[in-house]
Amino acid sequence: MGASIIHPALWRKALRAIWCAACLFVIAPMTVTMTVTMPTPAQAHPHVFIDGGVDLVFDDETQLTALDVTWLYDEFETLYLLAAHGLSLNDQGGLDEGDRRALQEALSVWPEDFDGSAHMTVNGEAVALKWPSAPQVHLIDGRLRSEFTRALETPLTLSGQDAEIAFYESTYFFAFKITNTPRFLGGAGLCAAKVVPFTPDPDDSPLLAKLAQLGREEIPQDENVGALFADRIALSCG
Amino acid sequence: MRMMWIGLLGLAALIAVALSLDWGALAHWALDQQRAFQTQMAGGVRALKAGEPGAYLALFAATGAYGFVHALGPGHGKYLVGGVGLGSSVSATRLVGIASASSLVQALWAIALVYGGFALVSLTAQQMTYLAEDILAPASYLAIAAVGLILVWRGVRQIRKDRAQTHHHHHDHHHDEDCGCGAHGPTAREIANVSSLREAIALITSVAIRPCTGAIFLLVIAWQMDLHMAGALAVIVMGLGTAALTSLVALSSVTARKLALVTAAPSGLHTTVFSASRVCVGVAIIWLSLGLLSVAL
Numbered sequence: 001m002g003a004s005i006i007h008p009a010l011w012r013k014a015l016r017a018i019w020c021a022a023c024l025f026v027i028a029p030m031t032v033t034m035t036v037t038m039p040t041p042a043q044a045h046p047h048v049f050i051d052g053g054v055d056l057v058f059d060d061e062t063q064l065t066a067l068d069v070t071w072l073y074d075e076f077e078t079l080y081l082l083a084a085h086g087l088s089l090n091d092q093g094g095l096d097e098g099d100r101r102a103l104q105e106a107l108s109v110w111p112e113d114f115d116g117s118a119h120m121t122v123n124g125e126a127v128a129l130k131w132p133s134a135p136q137v138h139l140i141d142g143r144l145r146s147e148f149t150r151a152l153e154t155p156l157t158l159s160g161q162d163a164e165i166a167f168y169e170s171t172y173f174f175a176f177k178i179t180n181t182p183r184f185l186g187g188a189g190l191c192a193a194k195v196v197p198f199t200p201d202p203d204d205s206p207l208l209a210k211l212a213q214l215g216r217e218e219i220p221q222d223e224n225v226g227a228l229f230a231d232r233i234a235l236s237c238g
Numbered sequence: 239m240r241m242m243w244i245g246l247l248g249l250a251a252l253i254a255v256a257l258s259l260d261w262g263a264l265a266h267w268a269l270d271q272q273r274a275f276q277t278q279m280a281g282g283v284r285a286l287k288a289g290e291p292g293a294y295l296a297l298f299a300a301t302g303a304y305g306f307v308h309a310l311g312p313g314h315g316k317y318l319v320g321g322v323g324l325g326s327s328v329s330a331t332r333l334v335g336i337a338s339a340s341s342l343v344q345a346l347w348a349i350a351l352v353y354g355g356f357a358l359v360s361l362t363a364q365q366m367t368y369l370a371e372d373i374l375a376p377a378s379y380l381a382i383a384a385v386g387l388i389l390v391w392r393g394v395r396q397i398r399k400d401r402a403q404t405h406h407h408h409h410d411h412h413h414d415e416d417c418g419c420g421a422h423g424p425t426a427r428e429i430a431n432v433s434s435l436r437e438a439i440a441l442i443t444s445v446a447i448r449p450c451t452g453a454i455f456l457l458v459i460a461w462q463m464d465l466h467m468a469g470a471l472a473v474i475v476m477g478l479g480t481a482a483l484t485s486l487v488a489l490s491s492v493t494a495r496k497l498a499l500v501t502a503a504p505s506g507l508h509t510t511v512f513s514a515s516r517v518c519v520g521v522a523i524i525w526l527s528l529g530l531l532s533v534a535l
Contacts, residue, residue, distance in 0.1 A: 019511060075276070075277045080459055092288060
């Protein structure tokens, strides 16, 4: 090494300078940023991931009367939900009919602040929906499928209107994803539905990181934060 | 001198790797993997329930992998282990031992808590989750913050001692060079760190108090589905997966400390670097754990 031709004292000074610079400009800022930006996935919002979708129910006069909502829990959450309700799988890995009914009953009791996961707007105005009805719970291929209907307070004619259904839960405790193609039930007339999946925006990452810090019992500051990350169904009727 | 160059290169490489990693993306990747392994765990549980051959293996593979990627997120004392590796003169072997022990004790504690809670005091699944997340998690963060405080305190004490010593030997120019060549310098002068059983137990406990939520969920499922033994074994395998990751952190933090000391030694700054890094690391640990605490409360 060519180090020997340099005076040791000079070396020491140079190294001191390198070290001080490294501490000041590299190590300290790095520690701070890493410390501050670390998300905590262990207890992050969202906590439960649900696939599913919304089907549209029309009457004979091509008026929209109800939304049929489907939730598909993931396989692990399904088992936890069963266990938390004191239920067990049978020896075929399925659910006995009595247990299924018990679970259906338990899951039909909605919390008071439940917002129903389907949020419909027509020309930007929120459409009033009735409380969930006709709940159905089944275990299919290891996943719990929960279905319920949300009737419209007043049936709507959609032709020429700009209608949209967003699939989310406002506090983002549940993350919903539209995986089912929307179906038209009844006399839909000339309607078409297009799923518009949520596309992550780099601008959202600070918010996502902040949400990731929230525990199970906490509610985000923005009470409608779930809407920001929602998959949507765009409806157009001729 | 060659050692120093190698050390400097190694340290630069470590810093480059740390800087080039997208930590947010890594955390999200880990989260996706966790979900995938949770699904596999569920498949394992169903296979067990249906008495399929190879079900145990499928469950253990899923829980081991889950433990590993789950530990990638903060928590599990990963930053505590890393901090102690950087900020104390603990040996790599001992720190790997402590990291592994804390993961395993954490798994055993989860088993004792859930099975004990169900069998002895008939807690509900919700109460169990509440206990883990709202009582034990904050307790663990507080304990970890206390360890950070100890690191800061020892670092500050060392810096003051060094100052007093430098002052004392002001006229003895050879003193520093004589005892400051090589990485063994500070370790020899340090009061033994994490060498006592008591300190090791304190570290292990601070991490292990808080059982992992994934383990709790799996144990709740296993208890309810009458798969007690399989659930307990699966959670121990999960702990082994966590231990593997925290051991990697232990090894890399001790390596980083040694590289830093080797490169700083010729400048005579190594004791200062060591003490300062200890204070920094201690502050980071306190900051992180109190941050997590404020989130948990």
